[in-house]
Amino acid sequence: xxxxxxxxxxxxxxxxxxxxxxxxxxxxxxxxxxxxxxxxxxxxxxxxxxxxxxxxxxxxxxxxxxxxxxxxxxxxxxxxxxxxxxxxxxxxxxxxxxxxxxxxxxxxxxxxxxxxxxxxxxxxxxxxxxxxxxxxxxxxxxxxxxxxxxxxxxxxxxxxxxxxxxxxxxxxxxxxxx
Numbered sequence: 001x002x003x004x005x006x007x008x009x010x011x012x013x014x015x016x017x018x019x020x021x022x023x024x025x026x027x028x029x030x031x032x033x034x035x036x037x038x039x040x041x042x043x044x045x046x047x048x049x050x051x052x053x054x055x056x057x058x059x060x061x062x063x064x065x066x067x068x069x070x071x072x073x074x075x076x077x078x079x080x081x082x083x084x085x086x087x088x089x090x091x092x093x094x095x096x097x098x099x100x101x102x103x104x105x106x107x108x109x110x111x112x113x114x115x116x117x118x119x120x121x122x123x124x125x126x127x128x129x130x131x132x133x134x135x136x137x138x139x140x141x142x143x144x145x146x147x148x149x150x151x152x153x154x155x156x157x158x159x160x161x162x163x164x165x166x167x168x169x170x171x172x173x174x175x176x177x178x
Contacts, residue, residue, distance in 0.1 A: 006167040011174035023148035028059030046070040048103030051160035052131040104132040108140040
């Protein structure tokens with residue numbers, strides 16, 4: 001894996017696809033175990049989580065459903081600090097076991113907004129499942145039950161994560177070159 005150019009920024013290899021696959025399988029096995037006898041609803045936050053969500057749900061061995069919402073708080077390589085809901089909840093989650101699927105939790109602002117929104121719809125339970133988390137960047141307290149990997153506070157692309165819409169289709173994850 002060599003460095004790559006995405007738009008106007010150079011990125012270097014960070015996490016190989018094989019490692020991502022291994023971690024997704026591990027988390028899917030945990031969910032399968034923890035949700036035995038339940039029919040969870042995977043609520044995926046677009047756009048970034050679509051690849052992770054697809055790989056995850058194929059590894060979960062339970063009857064389940066999937067739905068999508070679209071929120072954003074990013075512009076370029078940084079967060080704006082304000083969450084915008086672009087596509088809202090379109091399924092009844094009353095008394096449902098909901099697993100929010102996110103690509104990355106960094107500040108936690110989007111996730112806190114999502115949790116607050118869902119609380120008003122009376123779910124039976126809500127758990128967070130994220131591909132990546134940046135513990136050093138968290139600004140809010142979150143209970144992240146399922147996490148594939150924790151990473152430093154660096155800007156990354158690939159495996160669904162983007163830089164201004166580009167780079168989502170890269171199978172490995174790359175970090176911005178310093």
